[in-house]
Amino acid sequence: MKELRLMKGNDAIAEAMIRAGSDGYFGYPIxxxxxxxxxxxxxxxxxxxxMVVLQAESEVAAINMVYGGASCGKKCxxxxxxxxxSLKQEGIxxxxxxxxxxxxxxxxxxxxxxxxxxxxxxxxxxxxxxxGHGDYRLIVLAPASVQExxxxxxxxxxxxxxxxxxxxxxxxxxxxxxxxxxxxxxxxKRWTKEEIIKIAPWATTGKTPDRERNFITxxxxxxxxxxxxxxxxxxxxKEIEKNEVRYETINCExxxxxxxxxxxxARICQKAMDIARLKGIKVGIIRPITLWxxxxxxxADLAGKIKGILxxxxxxxxxVEDVRLAVNCSVKVEHYGRVGGIIPTPDEVVSVLETKIxxx
Amino acid sequence: xxxxxxxxxxxxxxxxxxxxxxxxxxxxxxxxxxxHGTVHRMxxxxxxxxxxxxxxxxxxxxxxxxxxxxxxxxxxxxxxxxRAPALATAIKRLMPEKYVFTYQGDGDLAAIGTAETIHACxxxxxxxxxxxxxxxxxMTGGQMAPTTLPGMKASTCPFGRDTQIMGNPLKITELxxxxxxxxxxxxxxxxxxxxxxxxxxxxxxGFELSKANKGLSFIEVVSNCNSGWKMTPVQAxxxxxxxxxxxxxxxxxxxPAE
Numbered sequence: 199m200k201e202l203r204l205m206k207g208n209d210a211i212a213e214a215m216i217r218a219g220s221d222g223y224f225g226y227p228i229x230x231x232x233x234x235x236x237x238x239x240x241x242x243x244x245x246x247x248x249m250v251v252l253q254a255e256s257e258v259a260a261i262n263m264v265y266g267g268a269s270c271g272k273k274c275x276x277x278x279x280x281x282x283x284s285l286k287q288e289g290i291x292x293x294x295x296x297x298x299x300x301x302x303x304x305x306x307x308x309x310x311x312x313x314x315x316x317x318x319x320x321x322x323x324x325x326x327x328x329x330g331h332g333d334y335r336l337i338v339l340a341p342a343s344v345q346e347x348x349x350x351x352x353x354x355x356x357x358x359x360x361x362x363x364x365x366x367x368x369x370x371x372x373x374x375x376x377x378x379x380x381x382x383x384x385x386x387k388r389w390t391k392e393e394i395i396k397i398a399p400w401a402t403t404g405k406t407p408d409r410e411r412n413f414i415t416x417x418x419x420x421x422x423x424x425x426x427x428x429x430x431x432x433x434x435x436k437e438i439e440k441n442e443v444r445y446e447t448i449n450c451e452x453x454x455x456x457x458x459x460x461x462x463x464a465r466i467c468q469k470a471m472d473i474a475r476l477k478g479i480k481v482g483i484i485r486p487i488t489l490w491x492x493x494x495x496x497x498a499d500l501a502g503k504i505k506g507i508l509x510x511x512x513x514x515x516x517x518v519e520d521v522r523l524a525v526n527c528s529v530k531v532e533h534y535g536r537v538g539g540i541i542p543t544p545d546e547v548v549s550v551l552e553t554k555i556x557x558x
Numbered sequence: 559x560x561x562x563x564x565x566x567x568x569x570x571x572x573x574x575x576x577x578x579x580x581x582x583x584x585x586x587x588x589x590x591x592x593x594h595g596t597v598h599r600m601x602x603x604x605x606x607x608x609x610x611x612x613x614x615x616x617x618x619x620x621x622x623x624x625x626x627x628x629x630x631x632x633x634x635x636x637x638x639x640x641r642a643p644a645l646a647t648a649i650k651r652l653m654p655e656k657y658v659f660t661y662q663g664d665g666d667l668a669a670i671g672t673a674e675t676i677h678a679c680x681x682x683x684x685x686x687x688x689x690x691x692x693x694x695x696x697m698t699g700g701q702m703a704p705t706t707l708p709g710m711k712a713s714t715c716p717f718g719r720d721t722q723i724m725g726n727p728l729k730i731t732e733l734x735x736x737x738x739x740x741x742x743x744x745x746x747x748x749x750x751x752x753x754x755x756x757x758x759x760x761x762x763x764g765f766e767l768s769k770a771n772k773g774l775s776f777i778e779v780v781s782n783c784n785s786g787w788k789m790t791p792v793q794a795x796x797x798x799x800x801x802x803x804x805x806x807x808x809x810x811x812x813x814p815a816e
Binding site: 250254264289 | 617625631635644645649656673
């Protein structure tokens with residue numbers, strides 16, 4: 199049954215993994231998301247639902263364990279933070295190339311390099327523009343609350359299996375570490391062998407006399423066949439762009455100005471919006487929930503009504519490029535962000551809106 | 559003397575050997591004289607004889623045997639270079655009732671995949687690793703491998719492997735034998751019929767041990783690469799006996815307690 203709890207984002211996503219009927223979690227400790235593996239090990243789901251939980255020898259091994267499990271039609275997930283996600287890129291590219299469904303969680307910290315363990319949103323490019331080698335896309339979900347950390351696990355698996363594509367939950371150190379009320383869904387049963395064969399007839403479940411052998415690969419040395427395959431991926435991505443765009447709009451009906459922000463920055467912008475509206479500035483928020491596919495429609499809907507847009511990201515400005523593409527020079531777009539683990543305050547955001555957008 | 563017709567030769571009573579149906583009819587891309595085809599056949603004969611086609615999942619590597627899934631008529635996964643033991647770990651843990659094996663070359667297993675190999679062995683994962691060691695990177699065109707012998711020539715050590723500069727050949731099989739998670743570690747070859755039979759027995763033993771959850775079985779097959787070594791197949795087998803076997807001696811290194 200449904201249950202209300204006060205939980206950390208990292209604990210909530212781990213609990214949601216169990217409740218979503220996951221078959222396997224493979225991970226490696228890294229701050230600020232080590233609680234995911236710790237929580238799972240403390241809960242011992244292998245004794246209750248039968249979910250496998252394994253601490254791998256590296257991020258590279260962990261994502262390749264996900265590849266192995268996903269190839270069997272199992273619901274597999276890994277989580278990490280930025281430097282660890284860089285290590286996983288090889289496996290993510292192979293998973294995309296082999297068209298395997300899986301879930302990858304990135305609780306983003308500051309970079310480049312070892313950077314900092316403090317929160318950041320500096321991995322937007324890596325998540326939405328490739329990351330690994332080759333032409334592929336991840337479906338990227340950006341939670342802005344502990345509730346969404348939990349909810350996006352099931353949504354992520356649904357999308358991953360619907361499109362046979364890896365899904366990334368792009369969180370950040372704020373959402374991972376903060377505590378909020380969360381409503382947990384009921385425990386779902388793990389799929390049976392028979393259900394997996396029906397849902398994932400392509401999976402390596404063992405060759406039986408009634409079908410040809412299944413093999414999972416991302417390799418084809420024949421140029422014509424490989425081009426056809428990559429074009430097939432492309433049409434899948436176009437289908438995802440058509441069907442799976444998700445976003446939230448807040449107070450956009452009368453808005454003259456917009457904040458565009460995702461994840462914890464969107465929470466900061468909510469407070470900034472309240473402060474600005476008390477000052478008489480009519481500002482609304484567009485919060486992309488899917489970072490890829492990026493929501494272009496709300497910008498088209500508001501075209502002509504908006505005088506200026508401020509994107510707020512804990513980065514030097516990454517999503518701002520997609521916002522500029524979405525409005526196509528029809529309106530002024532500026533970026534405001536803090537890096538190095540510094541979280542912008544609502545007052546800072548309002549003052550930048552006043553100086554760079556309204557007064558600029 | 560009466561002529562024997564083709565029809566008489568192929569009578570069922572004259573049939574003493576046939577290709578297992580678990581090898582596909584696809585013509586193998588391996589060079590003439592290469593050991594891969596023989597080891598593929600041994601693995602599939604074992605799966606056939608044990609009647610476990612529906613219970614067996616294989617993992618192919620990156621290297622000459624990257625297309626192993628084209629030849630083996632079972633469900634298979636193609637891993638990234640060196641990552642096969644990570645895939646196999648997840649497959650076996652998520653489907654513990656299955657037989658799982660990886661098929662890897664020396665570059666895959668003992669260079670780029672060293673971490674995955676050692677940790678899967680150390681955890682005592684219940685699958686079989688079949689390790690083909692020919693001391694060279696065959697697919698990419700004959701570069702130095704982690705197991706290239708001292709003084710042996712390869713395209714990235716054209717004057718022979720100088721251990722002062724390039725380090726020493728890695729005896730990874732002896733290394734994994736020291737780990738508590740391995741139950742059976744053995745080294746074979748497929749260059750004579752007697753050795754082929756021994757290799758097949760070792761593969762079967764590995765499969766049986768993994769089913770009994772005894773830990774990881776590690777079966778090395780010292781093989782040739784006549785193309786990479788730039789020799790005829792006959793010369794390559796002789797060179798292997800004279801040079802590879804003294805460094806990589808055949809036989810059991812670790813056997814489970816009875």
